[in-house]
Amino acid sequence: MPGRPVYDAVIVGGGHNGLVAAAYLAGAGRSVLVLERLGRTGGAAVSIEAFPGVPARLSQYSYLVSLLPRKIIDDLGLRFAVRRRRISSYTPVAGEAGLLVDNGDDAGTARAFRELTGSDAEFTAWKEFYGMTGRVAERVFPSLTQPLPTREDLRRRIDDPAAWEALFERPIGEAVERCFSHDVVRGVVLTDALIGTFSHAHDPSLRQNRCFLYHVIGGGTGDWDVPVGGMGALTGALADAARAAGAEILTGCEVTAIGPEGAVAEVTYRAGDAERRVGARWVLCNAAPRTLDRLLGEQPAEPGPQGAQLKVNMLLRRLPRLRSTAVDPRDAFAGTFHIAESYGELEAAYRQAAAGRLPSPAPSEIYCHSLSDPSILAPDLVAQGYHTLTLFGLQLPADLFSGELPSGAAVGSAAGAVDGGGADAVRAAALEAVLASLDAHLGEPLADCLALDAHGRPCIEAKSPLDLERDLGLPGGNIFHRDLDFPYGDPADDRWGVATRHPNVLLCGAGAARGGGVSGIPGHNAAMAVLLS
Numbered sequence: 001m002p003g004r005p006v007y008d009a010v011i012v013g014g015g016h017n018g019l020v021a022a023a024y025l026a027g028a029g030r031s032v033l034v035l036e037r038l039g040r041t042g043g044a045a046v047s048i049e050a051f052p053g054v055p056a057r058l059s060q061y062s063y064l065v066s067l068l069p070r071k072i073i074d075d076l077g078l079r080f081a082v083r084r085r086r087i088s089s090y091t092p093v094a095g096e097a098g099l100l101v102d103n104g105d106d107a108g109t110a111r112a113f114r115e116l117t118g119s120d121a122e123f124t125a126w127k128e129f130y131g132m133t134g135r136v137a138e139r140v141f142p143s144l145t146q147p148l149p150t151r152e153d154l155r156r157r158i159d160d161p162a163a164w165e166a167l168f169e170r171p172i173g174e175a176v177e178r179c180f181s182h183d184v185v186r187g188v189v190l191t192d193a194l195i196g197t198f199s200h201a202h203d204p205s206l207r208q209n210r211c212f213l214y215h216v217i218g219g220g221t222g223d224w225d226v227p228v229g230g231m232g233a234l235t236g237a238l239a240d241a242a243r244a245a246g247a248e249i250l251t252g253c254e255v256t257a258i259g260p261e262g263a264v265a266e267v268t269y270r271a272g273d274a275e276r277r278v279g280a281r282w283v284l285c286n287a288a289p290r291t292l293d294r295l296l297g298e299q300p301a302e303p304g305p306q307g308a309q310l311k312v313n314m315l316l317r318r319l320p321r322l323r324s325t326a327v328d329p330r331d332a333f334a335g336t337f338h339i340a341e342s343y344g345e346l347e348a349a350y351r352q353a354a355a356g357r358l359p360s361p362a363p364s365e366i367y368c369h370s371l372s373d374p375s376i377l378a379p380d381l382v383a384q385g386y387h388t389l390t391l392f393g394l395q396l397p398a399d400l401f402s403g404e405l406p407s408g409a410a411v412g413s414a415a416g417a418v419d420g421g422g423a424d425a426v427r428a429a430a431l432e433a434v435l436a437s438l439d440a441h442l443g444e445p446l447a448d449c450l451a452l453d454a455h456g457r458p459c460i461e462a463k464s465p466l467d468l469e470r471d472l473g474l475p476g477g478n479i480f481h482r483d484l485d486f487p488y489g490d491p492a493d494d495r496w497g498v499a500t501r502h503p504n505v506l507l508c509g510a511g512a513a514r515g516g517g518v519s520g521i522p523g524h525n526a527a528m529a530v531l532l533s
Contacts, residue, residue, distance in 0.1 A: 003248055006279035007031045009530060010267045012255045012295070013286030013509065015043020019238035020523030021284050021508045023076045026245035028531050033278060034247060035269050037254040037473065041239045043286070044472055044479070045518050047232030047376065050313055050461055053454025055378035056388060058313045059231040059369065061463070061472065062479070063390050066218025066225065067519035068234075069145055078237040082225035083372045087335030090327060091188055092441040097326035099184060101335070117182045125179045129189070130222070132163050137217040144487060144514050144521050148497040154488045168486060172209045173201025176343070186343035191336075191365060191394070192216060196479040198308035198397040200350040201343070210484040214516055224336075226372040231518065238520075258283055258295045260502040284526050285500075286509040288474060288481035292500065307465030307477030308353075310364075310393035310430050315451040315459035318385050319368065321443035333368040333389070340437045341365065341394070349395040358400065358426070361440070362433035364393040386451060393434045398465035398476045401426045423466050431462045481511035489513050496529040498522060506530070 009025050011018045014036030026032045040046070044061035065082050073080060085103075092098040093116065100112045113123035139157050143149055149157065155164050166175035172193050180186045190201055193212035201208065216222040227234055243249060252271060259266035264279040285292045293300045319329040340349070340361035349359035370377055370387045377386055401423045439446055450458040465477025474481065489497055497513025498506045508526035509515060515522045 001276075002033050002250065002278050004031060006264055006281070007033045008280075009033075009282045009284055010035065010265075010278060010280035011284045011286060011508065012258070012267070012292075013037070013043065014041035014239070014249060014251065015286050015509065016045045016235050016238055016518060016520060017509045017515075017523035018043075018284070018286035019235060019242050020072060020076070020520040021286075021527045022242040022247040022249070022523075023238060023245055024524060024527035025530060026242060026247040027076070028527075030530070032242070032247040033280075034242065034249040035253040035255050035267070036249065036251045039252050041249060041251060042232060042235035044468075044474075045231040045235045047230035051315060051451075051453040051457075051459040054315060054381075054451065054459060056315050056381060056386070056459075057230050057232065057376045058315070058388055059227065059390070060313060061311060061468070062231055062518050063369065064224045064367075065227050065234070065518050066223065067144075067214065067517040067521065069141075069219075069519070069521065069524075071145055072520045072524055076238070076241045078234075078241060080234050080237045081228045083228055084223060084225055085335050085367075085372055087331055089188060089336040089338060090332040091184055091338040091341065092322065092324060092327075092332075093184060094440070097324050099188065100327055100331060101188075102331070113185075116184065122180060122182050122185050126185065129175075129179045130216075132160070132166075133216040133222060135160065136163050136167060136213075137222050138220050140213075140487060141217045141220040144519075145524050147495050148489045148491045148513060149487075150491065151486075151488045167209060167213055171202045171204065171206060172212050176201060183342045183344050187341045187346055188338055190343060190346055191338065191341050191363075194308075194346065194394050195392070196307055196309045197484075198306060198350070198353070198395065200347060207483050210486055213486070214484055218517070226369055228373050228375060230369070230373075230376045234518070255295060257297065258285075258292075258505065260296065260505050263504075265502075265504050281504065282530050283505045284508040284530075285505065286523070287511075288478070288509065289507065289511040290475045290482070291473060292505070292507070292511075296502070296505070305476045305478035305480075305482040306398045307468060307474065307479055308395060308397040309465065309477075309479065310391075310396045310427070310434060311463040311468075312391035312393070312431060312434065313461050313463075314389040314391070316387045316389055316449045317451045318449055319387055320446055320449045323441050323443050325443075330371060333366065333387075334371045335367065337366040339364045339366065339434070339441065346395070353395045353397055353400060356400065358430055358433050359395050360433060361437040362393060362430070363395055364391050364434045364437065366391045366438065391434060391438070393430065396430055396464070398469075398478075400430070401464045401466045423464065427462055427464045427467070430464065431460075479510075480516035481509060484516050485513050487514045496525040498526040498529050
């Protein structure tokens with residue numbers, strides 16, 4: 001039961017952004033109630049023991065940190081740390097050593113580019129291109145926790161017309177093709193534009209540009225870091241901070257309606273079999289905008305969002321051998337391991353998926369958390385050489401799993417058509433496809449390396465967009481809640497990028513302007529909108 005009939009703020013959803021908002025508001029002396037539908041806080045940023053009888057805590061959904069500002073960690077006094085990955089990425093190439101990008105060895109990286117492409121030109125272009133994105137990151141990232149800039153304000157802040165044109169005005173494929181010549185190098189660059197986003201290099205909507213931008217500006221550097229202790233370490237620290245500041249957090253409480261009329265909004269929620277109501281001077285919604293529309297009893301303001309990924313969690317008895325002996329698996333899997341992600345393969349995968357077929361070869365990227373942070377494994381597993389493996393499949397839109405395909409399209413995999421069975425069969429076929437693409441670069445089948453759980457089953461689980469919709473309430477399984485926006489707007493109407501049509505209802509989740517990813521930024525900005533109103 002809540003401790004009072006009316007709160008200064010009721011927060012719908014106890015994911016990481018809702019917890020950030022709660023900690024800021026409670027720390028400023030406001031009365032705060034967080035209502036979470038699930039039986040635990042954390043949303044998509046959680047660590048769980050996914051496999052029965054195996055003491056390994058995996059980041060089940062979101063898994064890397066880039067966009068979380070140090071300011072939020074310091075403001076809230078969080079005991080949370082990340083580790084920088086020395087290896088940025090490894091891309092195997094059939095019959096060759098592949099491309100290893102080592103942040104700690106510039107000469108070695110240059111040599112890898114030279115051996116793959118035959119000259120130094122691509123490495124020089126790589127340094128110049130990421131020098132440009134790095135300068136953009138330095139200027140844009142600090143603005144994300146400041147009042148929303150206008151488009152012109154942000155353009156002046158960046159102060160680089162060529163960079164603005166490449167990232168904000170024209171499809172990112174034009175810049176990639178202008179700067180790079182090699183198909184593999186082009187693909188490695190483009191992948192950041194397609195994480196959870198069903199798009200292609202020349203999409204006129206520029207949704208791929210927006211996705212790319214958020215992946216290269218994080219922390220002001222673009223680095224993607226490993227959360228020590230897993231994602232649950234972050235949300236556990238946030239929940240502790242919110243409670244210590246005085247926020248009340250109720251789990252197992254599903255909000256079913258929001259009545260925003262009047263000075264005090266009415267929030268209706270279900271706790272077990274009981275329906276209850278509580279008043280709020282402000283309602284902060286950590287759910288997707290489409291979900292908020294439903295809670296308000298309104299028609300959705302935009303089309304339903306669609307996720308485009310397959311998340312696979314694995315526990316291995318050992319890292320697999322690579323087909324190429326030129327690279328140590330401990331290096332290859334320490335960064336982002338790119339599979340079937342050349343420029344041509346990514347385009348072909350998009351076209352196949354748009355036509356209603358599972359891509360073949362299926363593109364994905366993989367990394368091993370436990371190489372950077374073995375604390376997520378029990379000591380005896382570490383001693384035995386066990387490792388986690390996380391795979392993120394691209395160009396796999398929710399429609400493939402839901403059956404909502406173009407007229408006449410057939411769902412198929414590399415092995416042929418999926419034989420009925422609905423979403424479960426498509427998920428199984430998608431898993432088979434991404435693992436087949438990985439196995440093509442291994443010196444032994446991945447299946448031979450998988451650990452077994454207490455029941456003798458392989459330690460592997462796969463989550464489609466439909467699973468994310470069911471498990472987490474993400475419409476269409478979209479990990480960003482909706483298509484990302486560029487990080488500017490009209491501050492005259494929405495100073496912090498969190499406003500809705502109702503003055504006392506704010507977005508504080510990934511669907512706010514400057515949302516998406518594990519950042520806490522929308523939670524911070526919604527709290528500032530309340531405190532500075």
